[in-house]
Amino acid sequence: MIYTPYAWLPLASAILLASIAVYAGYYRRLAACRPFRALMWLSSLFSLIFALNLVVAPLGLRVLLLHLIYIPGAFIAPAILIMVVEHTGHAAWITRRRLGALLIVPVVTVILTLTPPLYPLFRHSPQMIVDGSLSNVVFSRGPWYWIYYGYGTVLSICALAILTVSLLTHAQRRQEMLLLILGIIVPFLADILTTLRITPLPGYAWTPLLLACTGVIYGWALLRGQIFTVVPIARGAVMDHIEDLVIVLSTQGQIADFNSAAQVVCGIPPQAIGALVDVLPPAWADLLRCHDREPMGKSEVTVGLGEERHIYDLVVSTINDRRGRPVGHLFILHDVTERKRAEDALREANQSLQAQLAEIQQLQILLREQATHDVLTGLFNRRYMQEILDQSLAHAARERSPLSVMMIDIDHFKKLNDAYGHKAGDMMLQAMGALLRGQTRQMDTACRYGGEEFVVIMSTATLDMAMGRADELRQAFEEMRVEYDSHELQGTISAGVATFPKHGGDSDTLLRAADQALYMAKATGRNRVCAADTALGAASKLLTAP
Known part of the structure; x- marks a missing residue:
């Protein structure tokens, strides 16, 4: 002890x-x-x-x-x-x-x-x-x-x-x-x-x-x-332990009570009990006078400017005596400034995220475009053409409908490049791409096959229809003029056409037949269209010649 x-x-x-x-x-x-x-x-x-x-x-x-x-x-x-x-x-x-x-x-x-x-x-x-x-x-x-x-x-x-x-x-x-x-x-x-x-x-x-x-x-x-x-x-x-601002006004607009939080934040003088709201700083006095006229309800109010700006959830209710007569108004202000700032920050972050998401989506679209399209001409690329051709052939086989393939080559393209430069050649390729996009059917698929070669897949087109469309393209390209560095460029194309199932039952065979027809068009003078039938016939004659 x-x-x-x-x-x-x-x-x-x-x-x-x-x-x-x-x-x-x-x-x-x-x-x-x-x-x-x-x-x-x-x-x-x-x-x-x-x-x-x-x-x-x-x-x-x-x-x-x-x-x-x-x-x-x-x-x-x-x-x-x-x-x-x-x-x-x-x-x-x-x-x-x-x-x-x-x-x-x-x-x-x-x-x-x-x-x-x-x-x-x-x-x-x-x-x-x-x-x-x-x-x-x-x-x-x-x-x-x-x-x-x-x-x-x-x-x-x-x-x-x-x-x-x-x-x-x-x-x-x-x-x-x-x-x-x-x-x-x-x-x-x-x-x-x-x-x-x-x-x-x-x-x-x-x-x-x-x-x-x-x-x-x-x-x-x-x-x-x-x-x-x-x-x-x-x-x-209770009142002095409430973090919210609590102010009580009499029906005559006099300050009847307030808690410590309201005294500190609103700058209420200790001797303010019984005084009018005019003793308060102007911002708070105006706020209480304004809402004292409409004493019931909830609203959001802002007090101050700049860094001193605060946002409050305001609840105003009427205080009644035992007989139900109004004797004053109770103001409770809950500071939601930090919550609002957090909401604004979250909104800005969400907007930024949405912008980034939109940018990502655009990049995804661009990547998909680049994965399936030729950058220079805007046409589909060779890999995508192969997929479409296989799908189109399978559909044609199920529906027992024709399908034609047109293979196009720009004549003397190397000479054009050598004479005017690669930029001129690119412009001619772009012109060909624009022609194919503008003059092929919506159901057709125009692709850049490689170099100066192009392929057009024409669903439901017979050989005669495909030959006619190919000749229209040939004439349109021949009439086209491309302005380059004070020069007027022009050219011609040769085309070969093959049709399913007559000239081939699969994509490789059909493309090979169209390529042979294209070769025959070039071999017989260029600026013309040949069908696979013509190419095969010419090849047979060459093989059987003495």
Whole structure:
């Protein structure tokens, strides 16, 4: 055992709270007396364990006591809520099922305090802090500690909210209201400061002493026979803990109330209660005046410019008295600036992504175009022509319809290149490509076969039809003039035509027959069209000649 004068305060608090709990037994028939006595006993046990922790020397024992302290401590917030509910005439709310749900977090907390392997979830890594005659143990806090603390805070706020509603619906004497406010707000604030470790003595909990103050206040009210007669305290505990801006205007446009967040953001002077909104900065004054004329509804408002610009979701509602008469307007502004900025950034990113996607799609189209088309002439390339020809032949075989292939070659193309250069040759190839695109049927497929050779696949075309189309192309090309570097270029073409199934049943045979016909057209003077029949006949004569 060690002696420290700091143990006397929590010890005296434990004795005082126990005495009040015993004395309250004489008033057990009064509303809320049972939860009040439970609150006093829990607070007394909490204070006693804390006092014992200060006077024992072994660190292990102190750690054990500081875990055991949460056995009563875990049930203090539920006791406060139950006491308020019963006192305000809502005892029917406390059913067995709801009571069981209310005690889940406290029970889990107790289990964690009694199970060393689970300490890291609640409080762990104890450290001794010595300050003169005071030595305290502080812990690192695990995730469940913040669940436990948040749960207790929520219950306290719920209790305060219930008292607020009761205050608005029942006339209360000011003295009793102040006593009840002090009875809850003092330990509530002390617990916040202790949790945040904002105390003059690190690790020393002032909550037991301030719980004794609560016991004295409520005990005095109990002696007067008026314990917990609905004294709302939500003004300090609820409004000032709301991050949203809360402003209340009377029907005359006077500032009736505001919370701390509104005071800081809107620049409301401390003495503004009862003043007109003109005391506010012009932007806020104009905003409140504008929406005070239409007091019901939701809207989005903007205040400030540039970097000081903020966007708020504004909710305006009417406050009525007990007779339903409007007495003021409640303004709640929720800052959505960061959300809007995030939405704008997301929108810009989405637009950028859409632009990139469109660019990718264009590139894909270009790649597909390049994969199937000849870049210079814009016609289909040889690889794609082979695929189309195989498909067209298969379709012609199924439908038992003709199909003709025209193979075209520009006459004396090498001489043209040698005389005028490759650029002139390219222009002649482009002119041929434009001619084929413009003068072939939609069902036909015009391709660049290679070099100055072109192939046209003509579905359903007989040999006579294909010969006629080939001669029309020959004449059109002969009449064409291409301007190049002050020169007027012109040329002729030769063409060979073969027809399925007469000249071949597959693509290779058909192309070979058309190529032979083209060779015959060139061999017999160029600038002409020959059919595969003519080429085959001429070849036969050459083979049978003596």
